[in-house]
Amino acid sequence: MDGSTAKTVHDIFQSMEYGPAATSSTATAQAWLDNHSRSLGLFVDGKCIRPADRQSRSLADSKGGNLCSTVCAVEDDVSQCASSAVKGHKAWGDLSCHQRAKVLLRSASALGQHGTCVSELCELCEVSCSPSSLIRLLQYYSSWAQLRDALVPDWTPLGVVAVVTSDDCSLYSLMLKVLPALAMGNSVIVVPGRSRAPPTLLLAQLFTGAGLPAGALNVLTGSDMSLCARVAQNANIGYVAYSGNKQDGVLLCKSTAGMGIPVSVSPNIGARCPFIIFESADIDSAVDAVIEAAFKKKREVHWVLCVQESVVDSVVARLGLRMAGMKCVALHSDGDRGLVDAAVRDAQQQGATLIQSCAAPSSGAQYPPTVLCGAAPSSPFVVNPSPGPLLPLMTFRSNTEAVVLGNHSPHGQAASIWTEDLTLALETAKSLSVGSVWVNSHSVSDPCLPVSGHKDSGTCTDGGQEGLYQFLRPSSSSSPLPRSSPVSMDYSKFGTAASIPAIIPDDSNPASAPKVYLQFVGGKPCKSVSGCSVAVQSPGGASVLAYCPDGGRKDVRNAVEAAVKVQPSWMKKSPSARAQSLYSLSKGLEAKRRDIAGSINVQTGLSMDEADKEVELSIARLSDWAAYCDKVQGGSPALPQSGSALSLPGALGVVGVVLPDESPLLSMVTLLGAAIGNGNAVVMVPSEKYPLPALALIQVLQSSDLPAGLVNIITGSRDQLTVALATHSVIKAIWYWGSAEGCQYLQYTCTSPLKTLRLSCQKEDGGKDWTWSHPSLLEEMWRSAVQWKSVWIPTA
Template identity: 85%
Template sequence: MAGSTIKTVHDIFQSMESGPAATSSYATAQAWLEHHSRSLGLFFDGKFVRPADSQSHSLCDSKGANVCSTVCAADDDVSHCASSAVNGYKAWSSLTCHQRAKVLLGVVSALGQHGQCVTELCELCGASCSPSALVRLLQYYGSWAQLRDTLITGWTPLGVVTVVASDDCSLYSLMLKVLPALAMGNSVIVVPGRSTAPPALLLAQLFIGAGLPAGALNILTGSNVSLGAKVAQSPSISYVTYCGNKQDGVMLCKATAGMGVPVSVSPCVGATCPFIIFESADIDSAVEGVLEAAFRKKKEIHWVLCVQESVLDSVVARLKLRMAGMKCVALQSDEDRVQVDATVQEAQQQGATLVQSCAAPPSGAQYPPMVLCGAAPSSPFVVDPSPGPLLPLMTFRSNTEAVTLGNHSPHGQAASIWTEDLTLALETAKSMSVGSVWVNSHSVSDPCLPVCGHKDSGTCTDGGQEGLYQFLLPPSSSPPLPRSSPVSMDYSKFGTAITPVVIPDDADAASAPKYYQQFVGGKACKSVSGCSVAVHSPGGGRVLAYCPDGGRKDVRNAVEAAAKVQPGWMKKSPSARAQSLYSLAKGLEAKRRDLAVSISVQTGLSMDEAEKEVELSIARLSDWAAYCDKVLGGALPVPQSGSALALPEALGVVGVVLPDKNPLLSVVTLLGAAIATGNAIIMTPSQKYPLPALTFIQVLQSSDLPAGLVNIITGTRDQMTAALANHSVIKAIWYWGSAEGCQYLQHTCTSPLKTLRLSCQKDEEGKDGGRDWTQSHSSLLEEMWRNAVQWKSVWIPTA
């Protein structure tokens, strides 16, 4: 018809415009809110609880209209909720695996009936999460609940788990922690963000309706981070895990330091992730993918577009074509608009050119999608992106430069790689320091994929079988940290106590104590300070020897050597690493007499007992050698078309503060766990019994391990702990020491985030938290191995 304004499919395809959006109707969600008088209470003991005289927070939608109010939990509410969770744990964990699976799968039926209400409530609160995604989560973890005792034999639930989320965290990310905790038999206390609180309360109601015991799932609303710290104070809490932005996660770590409860952090919001387009990519698909990722989906992460120079003009031309006519994106507030304007102005001053869909309105909390071409890795709008719809664009020339550019960010959450060359895609994916890699796709999520933030993007693994172990105790686990109140500490002075001076004496040279050296960069050497500390016989009697008094500069030198050699060691084949460990075991056997003497003299054990420890140490190294090529990850059964790989990777440089008990066996157990998985290691021997570790240096000197892979630095425990904690390159710290040391590490190792494995020992009793290093249970090796790796998932779609 002449003059018709109706667009044909051909017209829409040419312009790539989206069709008209359907009008949203929230009738079902509004009815549920009205049923609760638009004032939602807390949820524990299997029902909604509205405390008298409680304060409340108002929740508004994107247009500023009031949605509902939620209660701010008080101290009494926290106490009652913790008691409810303890009772819920007893009832939930006493059920069989089949009974727990039946409850979780029963929630799927409830979502089929009430999915419309869940969808509308999520959209109304700005916490969009489709019922299909929740159904997939429930089906996946329902099956794991069924198979827990079959496939994860001997591991037991932790008890009461607290899940804390920030205000900007999605409901999907929250449930990715709640459901596996429930599936493994734990009870859960959820402290949701403001936007996820109403949908979380609705889901809790559906869980109870599906047969979940009262108290197994509890919801506390309020100011999430401070409330999460209050919940952690309860002695019944076994574990705290957090998802959201990093700032709130750091606050939670600092607030809970010294309470004796493990805390893991998954900063799933606010990371900067690379979107890499190679010249071998399908440019049209890549451009459409980046526009969808950067501008059309709800953004929890910030994308940076990296384009190979040879196709830059082609990519920019297609960006201009595809962006023409795109509508403005709503910002959170007028303050965000001011920040976005300042960012754009700063980018133009630095020489960036703009590609935008339309002119920016003169005022208001809206802004057009915009690409900032000509960005540099150090540009402020790349390092600290603004909240608006801005996409920085950088260029690279070679494949190596693309990897360097992609790894420039301190975050290691995800990356999207676009190329039709599968070899290039896999090589790049392996070289990226991120937890998730999507090839020719982006933002693919499924609970079978392990999500493990690298670098500054997390200290735990969520999703897949690997994500279940954070909610389980192995059969051979050491006792948990003792629950206590944080002590008042001056963190700036921890580890700065003056070491007692060593005064020369007039003893006969033949009977004078021996001076030992430490091991840094493959060489035996003195400490940088040139000072020594005395090593006394059992009971604090005569001086047996002197060892170097190491410190911050020694750690710096060791880290430089370790960081230089670790990437090459990680790239060695598992069989090559195994041969090096077998060789180390043979060297240990050759020095068994010297090592047994050092153990006996240092600890006061009989020679028979000392020789038994050496024999166990030789066997333990052989175990690690055999373990090298036995666990390699593999393909995952994903529901979509395509292939997904789960790959265990080395952490990097690991710092270890060793226990007093079994001073040789503990050394080789932890050393083997670290280097068998591709890490480099810096060890601080027991301050009380350092001689066996120093004697072990002779074995390391004659081994074929690369220089700098293993470093042993002696000194006072607190001083070495502070030096390890404050070095940004060290990725993880395994610590046996005092309660004050544990508190210091929890408070300090937040920038950048470090993975911590903490055990408290009482020096006067010579205990190391109860760990029995002599046991040969397979779960000991598995637990150590899982502590030494981080996971990467690679998603490769097919037609």
């Protein structure tokens, strides 16, 4: 055609210039908003409602225009929603497993039909979303709804579950909490972040239209995190699951402390994740992947590039080539620009060199992709990454250094490893303390794989069968924490006053003096650092039976140091080797049964027959845990995409255990066996009232083949030692049986760093019955001592 200006295919390939950007339509989402008059209400009892006299907040779209408004719920709305959720739970629970599965499958079909509307609405709200991934979630959890009674028969739903997210949480992360809760028969109240409210309301409308009973899924919107505390405070709520940034998660934990409601936290936004390139990697593929992960995808995590020294020059050269011509990346807000500029200046002052795709504009909420070469692990811009498109680059020499760099972070969400050596990849994956490891890939996920929060990245497990148990409880047990109102207390003064006065034992007449016991730290009996002791009274309080050490913060420090030294090697032992050690401990207890039964008799006032029965149950319980050691294993689940994946169970690390007064020996060996059977080390605080059975067990521990430092026993004031455990940064989990004030203190304090808590309020009427042997109760205890890791291995 003469005079035509259209370019031929040959011309386009010669110039390789950008074509016109594809315009995306949002007409379907706009029509849905118009249908609601761009004024979104609450979703309660299966319908959208907009109560009168409520404040509202405007929500801007991705271009800064007014998109819609959302209602700020008040106390009356929370009460109405909770009542609706209780009715919805009954209606949802009355359905058979097959009927619930059919509803979830119909919801997947409805989402497929209206996927365009969901995608467009998420685009307008700047929410990360893929309808296909949500459909996969629905299909996966519909199968679990079908099989619940067959595969988890001795467990029951919690009732009403509250799912809370921050304003930067993805829709996938939200649904990863909502759908397993629904599949197990719970009803759900969702409190989304402000910009997440429109797509969440749309999904609730779609699910209800697919047959979900009214009240089974409710959505409350508000102005800030105070709404979450009001929802948790409602007596009908049985569990709170949070997903989002850590700041809001910490605020939620502190605001709900003392309410008697369990809260799980998954801070999956803003984590620092290592991207490790070994010399055996396909460098071109690795560089392409790191650019996509760090600069092109929506940044929910901060990547740190770790490159082996032998290939760092090649990687830097390829980064420069790939980044040439890349456009500036939009920042979240104008205020982020100052943080990015400060981080770059700080990096240059510390000797880092920059690789930038173009010159940074003088101002504005945008910045070019930037690699900071020569970063040090302790640099502020590495430890506390800025919100912009900055990628620190560090080097390592050996595989061991790569693991050290990868673990040099308070977060443990994920890591990406690049190497063609499969043995190296698997060894590195097992050594990294993260929930997901991607080999020659990144940012892959599927709900069939369980992923636990490691370190500051969470206190629960999501995905797979393991992720279901946070929304279930054993049918034969009740909630360990009674619902209550928080106690007014000064957290800085908790545990500062000893409940039993410490004394220095009088050794002037050794023949008549009560026996002086030692505590057990680092595999050796020893005195407390303070040198003081506390008196152990007879059951009636008429006489002093013995003196035991009055341990404190320094004793906990010494015990944790000993535990940290031995725990990694203990965890690497095979499950069968750990089982044999537990069997050996059981035999040692059998050999000392009369002496230990005597200590129970003297200390607690039980008859010799009752004391002997407790010893017998303790011996059997240790054998139970030994048998469990090689029965709970990971696997390789089938994936919908090509490739393979491994699901690996692992230890928590060092666990602090504060023991109850009930059944002092049986409770101790129950918690001890579950912890060390999974590869953990323990620091145990015996019953303050009945410490002698635990101290008598020290002789058995000394003669066993358990490594020194694996089990540490410290006696003294329960509250003082609880404070020492809670404030120690190395302890990963605390299992606590004690006062309501102690439970509240731990919920408030154990947020930075995050600790996995298992809390039980000790009751005056006898408390927990430790003689149980129901399989689901043993399974619950065992699962609380495990965390899970997924390893992704792509194949052609």
